[in-house]
Amino acid sequence: MTDPTGEPAIPDPAERAALNAxxxxxxIETGWWDDQGRPAPWPDDIDQWQPETGETITRRPGEQPF
Incomplete structure (x- = not known):
């Protein structure tokens, strides 16, 4: 939906409520999508996930991290 200038129009409150629902x-809020790109719920085992880390980088004294 666009306004007369071609800019995206802001939906009215009722339409915004319907879109949010x-x-x-x-x-949509989960940030997870299935293999077809559709929004998906959180994985059942999300509480068992561990962060994946690489090798520890050692710096010389006074060396900047970037």
Whole structure:
């Protein structure tokens, strides 16, 4: 939807509420998507995940990290 100038129009409150409900229903907030690119719920085993780390980088004294 665009306004007369061609800019995206801001939906009215009722339309915003409907769009937000659809986002919630589709689990958009999770940040997870299935193999077809559709929004997906959080994985069941998310509480068992561990961060993946690489090798520890040692710096010389006074060396900047970047």
């Amino acid at each position: 659809a986002l919630h229903t589709d689990n």
